[in-house]
Amino acid sequence: MASPPARAKIPEFPAGPAGRPVPAVGLGTFSCPVAExxxxxxxxAALELGYRHLDAAAVYGSERAVGEAVAEAARRGAVASREEVFVTTKVWCTQCHPELVLPSLRESLQNLQMEYVDLYLVHWPMAIKPGKPHYPMRREDIMPMDLAGVWRAMEECHRLGLAKMIGVSNFTTRKIKELLAIAKIPPAVNQVELNPSWQQEKLLELCKEKGIHLTAYSPLGGQFGSRVLQSKVLYEIAQARGKSVAQVSTDLSMLLNPSLAIHLISSHNSGS
Known part of the structure; x- marks a missing residue:
């Protein structure tokens, strides 16, 4: 019988006012149209290999699958308990209304079969017409966002113990400054696309100054133009160092910023 794969030890970084440890590499579950x-x-499989940070969202439709996987990993002994896994999820734009944030988190927790999430993020700094989370969104459904009201609701999620930390995603420097001007609890994390083609220098500088950890998604390039894997420069560096372009890109992304969310593609290819 083949021996099980060795479990990697993933480094951690401190986040939030209390400096809670967060695994520096997370598995993103933006997986459409992959089956649940x-x-x-x-x-x-990722948990058995040593991943301890899972990144979900209401709009991904992945929360139920994530919860089932964590429960099964605990049954198999791959993790000691749910507490060993750092779980992030996000409120979608359809629920970015003050009165809908807490109900959205409660629904996410029901899907995850968990009592709390470790990190709850505002997925985008925008609101659209209330309804079930869906993507793509229609321009005519976009509404003014009550950022102060939404963030008060996020703070309530934290006070209730349903979210150990709260943060944001896809916030620009301007939006971060707007949020900090009204927040009683500052965001612990801002999750954005960051890679060698999109280095986000000004945002990195601001977040570092304000004590907000920047988490990178799409370290190998995103859907909308940052074609990292096609970079001739990265290819030449990879050839010279005996590595793949993906390895070089990930290394550079980690040098820019010490945490990544690696996007899930399928059970046979979990890096994208």
Whole structure:
């Protein structure tokens, strides 16, 4: 019988006022159109390999699969308990209304079969017409966002113990400054696309100054133009160092910023 794969030890970074440890590499579950069973299988495989940070969102439709995978990993002994896994999820734009944030988190927790999430993020700094989370969004559904009201609701999620930390995603420097002007609890994290093609220098500088950890998604490039894997410069560096372009890109992204969310593709290919 083949021995099980060795579990990697992933470094951690401190985040939030209390400096809670967060695994520096997370598995993102933006997986459409991958079937829920495949998402669950891929997440379980990642946990068995040593991943301890899972990144979900209401709009991904992955929360139920993530919860099932964590429960199965605990049953198999791959993790000691749910507390060993750092779980992030996000409120979608359809619920970015003050009265809908807390109900959205409660629904996410029901899907995850968990009593709390470790990190709850505002997915985008915008609101659209209330309804079920969906993507893509229609321009005519975009509404003014009550940032102060939404953030008060996020702070309430934290006070209730349903979210150990709260933060944001896809916030620009301007939006971060607007939020800090009204927040009683500052965001612990801002999750944005960051890679060698999109280095976010000004945002990195501001977040570092304000004690907000910047987490990078799409370290190998995103859907909308940052074609990292096609970079001739990165290819030449990779050839010279005997590495793949993906390895070089990930190394550079970690040098820019010490935490990543690696996007899930399928149970056979979990890096994107």
């Amino acid at each position: 069973d495949d998402v669950s299988a891929a997440v379980l």
